[in-house]
Amino acid sequence: MFKKFLQIFCKTIDTVVMWLGKGASYLMPVLAFIVAYEVVARYIFDAPTIWAYDLSLFLFGYIAALGGAYAQQKKSHINVDILYLSVSPKVKNIFNLISYSLGIFFLVIVFYMSITKFNEALEFGYRRQSEWAPPMWHFWLMLCIASVTFAIQLIRDIIEEAYHLFTGLPLIEKESNDGC
Numbered sequence: 001m002f003k004k005f006l007q008i009f010c011k012t013i014d015t016v017v018m019w020l021g022k023g024a025s026y027l028m029p030v031l032a033f034i035v036a037y038e039v040v041a042r043y044i045f046d047a048p049t050i051w052a053y054d055l056s057l058f059l060f061g062y063i064a065a066l067g068g069a070y071a072q073q074k075k076s077h078i079n080v081d082i083l084y085l086s087v088s089p090k091v092k093n094i095f096n097l098i099s100y101s102l103g104i105f106f107l108v109i110v111f112y113m114s115i116t117k118f119n120e121a122l123e124f125g126y127r128r129q130s131e132w133a134p135p136m137w138h139f140w141l142m143l144c145i146a147s148v149t150f151a152i153q154l155i156r157d158i159i160e161e162a163y164h165l166f167t168g169l170p171l172i173e174k175e176s177n178d179g180c
Contacts, residue, residue, distance in 0.1 A: 006159055007172055013156040014073060020149055021070020024063050031059040050131040058139060065146035069153040093165040100154045100161070107151040114143035 038052035071077055084095060118140035120126060127133040163171040 003171070006163065010156050010160060010172055013152055017069045017073050017149060017153050021067050021073070024066035027059050027063050031056055031063065034059070054128055054130050054132050054134050061139060062142055065143055066149070068146060069150040072150065072153045072157065090165060093161045096161045097158060097165070100158050103154050104151050107147045107154070111144055111147040114140050114147060118144060
């Protein structure tokens, strides 16, 4: 019963993070179009925009921050493989639990700073210091969402690692990609 609850929790987190990560990936062509548009406007028509640089910075920040949890889900972040690959599965579990816990600690700090900046941006009407001067509150809100999502993904990973450490069994069976 408890195992089933943990599996449902983990699969729910997997689904939410996957959709958020894939949703953020759809911003990449928009970013590419904006950069290409700015290059053409600036160098061919000698008419640079005042908004393309700021908008491309925001989009890149959105893609990178919102994609962090998805990269964690896909185990795409870097490891120190020289040490990690030479230890037993239980020691790997312990390494993962420590690094995920440190990651959550860092993300709590990011969330706290982002929510503080979000509130200040709303209260004082902070804007980016550029000619276009777009408001900044949305960027800090996105960092809040991204840090919470990443932390939840790490909590999900801690649950899976701890389950494997204590039982020796996987919490969620990995799908086979051999075509069977």
